[in-house]
Amino acid sequence: MPKPSPGDERPPRPAGAEAAAGRPRDCGEEGPRAPASPPQDLSGSELQEIADEIYKLTMAHEIVLNGDFKLQMVNFSPFSLENRVKETLHEAFWDSLKEQISANPPDYTQAIQLLQEIKEALLSLLLPRHNQLRSQIEEALDMELIRQEAEHGALDIRGLTTYILDTMAMLCAPVRDEEVQGLQSLTDPAQLLREIFRVLDLMKMDMLNFSIQSLRPHLQDPSIQYERKKFQELLDKLPHSLDHTTEWLREAAAAVSASLSEPQPHSAALQGAAGGSTALPSLTSMLNQGYMNLLCWEPGQKEYPETLLMDQARLQELRAQVNQLTVTAAVLLLTSSTCGSTLLFGSPGLGARLKLVTQGLLEGLPCARCEEALQDISDQVLQEVSRTLSQLGYPALTSDKCASLKGQIKSIADKSNVVRRVIEQRIHLFLSHFISPDGWNPQKGFPKGLDAIQEELQEVGRRFRSVIHHNRQVFGPSYLGILKKVLFPEAEPESDAGTDSF
Structure with missing residues (x-):
């Protein structure tokens, strides 16, 4: 059975971003026309495609107009069915990892896969100028060498996680310093890997929000062209007149x-x-x-x-x-x-x-x-x-x-x-x-x-x-x-x- 994602399963959502209040309905001949209720002859995949396009359009609009726009991880209600399912799958996965690492001899199959994902996450946080640090991460987390060490029973999980935590401390925003430092006290390898994934998810979100804030001043004109183009594409799929806009x-x-x-x-x-x-x-x-x-x-x-x-x-x-x-x-x-x-x-x-x-x-x-x-x-x-x-x-x-x-x-x-x-x-x-x-x-x-x-x-x-x-x-x-x-x-x-x- 494939493992659940260490982070939240659903994509991040914009903080404070107001979703479009209702479906776009229709459109006039001179420009974009908002679609009305989806026609019955559209397939489920087509409707999903339209919903995805509306989501992208709304996100682009919010990034430009909402100065407080931030991406946040979606957190399910503690008592929701979604949260119970997620927690059950996660607990099963991490319990299985703990059993594998604690076995005699240890089974590092899943641990190595997680280390590979951690390496990719760290590399994704680097800026183009971080050439030296990129080389250091590639060398320290050489996956072929790690697999060979695991096969010979010489894999040092604690040493690798220590290097990972030191690298996270260098890359994280100041707001994450305390959380990264708190990971130093964890001794259970499975629990430590789990918490590393959680904090890395937050660091990736910080990097995305930093990028959005940095790019916002340059997005005004491209956003106008993008919104006009995407809205027209949506309306071409669901052509109707701009009834409410016309009445307004x-x-x-x-x-x-x-x-x-x-x-x-x-x-x-x-x-x-x-x-x-x-x-x-x-x-x-x-x-x-x-x-x-x-x-x-x-x-x-x-x-x-x-x-x-x-x-x-x-x-x-x-x-x-x-x-x-x-x-x-x-x-x-x-x-x-x-x-x-x-x-x-x-x-x-x-x-x-x-x-x-x-x-x-x-x-x-x-x-x-x-x-x-x-x-x-x-x-x-x-x-x-x-x-x-x-x-x-x-x-x-x-x-x-x-x-x-x-x-x-x-x-x-x-x-x-x-x-x-x-x-x-x-x-x-x-x-x-x-x-x-x-x-x-x-x-x-x-x-x-x-x-x-x-x-x-x-x-x-x-x-x-x-x-x-x-x-x-x-x-x-x-x-x-x-x-x-x-x-x-x-x-x-x-x-x-x-x-x-x-």
Whole structure:
């Protein structure tokens, strides 16, 4: 029976990498089209091939966009069937190895095979410039010599493992020093070999992650070409139209067009940021409006555009952060208007404490529980304000003012609340500049009422811009073709009416 792999049987997975939320569905003629549900006439091997291609595509996307991307070994749940099977097979293999080594005379057949695999693992950790060390490993772990020593009963397992541990200590990252040193105390050869494999697996993962981090700055342009090509290949196998992407862009186009007849500050700003005319909306302004709309979608409210499925979790996280910043800024604005900006921003640390309390109570809460959190926030705000007034020798707030402030803070839970809507519009206006061709210009100043969340909002803007810029580079031709069809359904395919660069 073939031995089980000394490490985990399953391939490593990306840490923090969001898998595409649902299958890619369909595609338009102008560019990549996402596949819908797999047709019934595809074989199991074909479906597996498609799944593998989607996995590769997702991995390439994550490596470029996720700065914290890391590969990690997959660990089964301790009580899962997979883990029980794995542990049973591993125990059987290592127990068998221990019996072979302990026999009289010892049987080193499996041990020699493991030493060969350890040698290959060590060589795989070397950089091209490690010529001398490579020669040393080849000499110290000369497999032909080891087999001859085993045949004559002269194999020194302890000496070989000592050399292996010394080499691992030279090659491992600092984070693995303690684990490698801990192996020195093991005396059972079978247990020592088992632990060597475990730590080598971790070292190989460290090397892969180091390589990914080193290469990331050079992968942006190749990744765009790779994603566009692989996505198109997938869609050629499962050809359909980009239904959800088309609907998403149609809604965006309608919103921008409607804003011309009844201008709103937010929509007008979007057009201006994109460089569009007040008389005729640009295709860029429509696409930007579509991106901004994603920040307003409740999870599960609508089908996500197929071209953004790999970024759905990322964008939903940004949406949650925007909601949290909206509520935080609204709480601070209401407190300032009730108690006076001199007290709020003139008292050492009060504004920072109120912000910290608000964000702490909102952290991780879904929108459905916002009202519950705002009840606690209103209590904490009053406590902080009362303490500060007392410390500064100011008169306490009247009961009417306390009740008014608490009521106003709790009313922020209502999405139609005037203060919340104003803050939300200003935040969206700020973010719309981030994804415009010109980007955000600091000379324009920060939107009024958002100074307290400036640092957090700029970080959200940078992350939002990163996702949108990459998506626009990959799927820009597709979006251009879809918008032309939406706006000019009777036009010939080669018509350049309304053409605008993204």
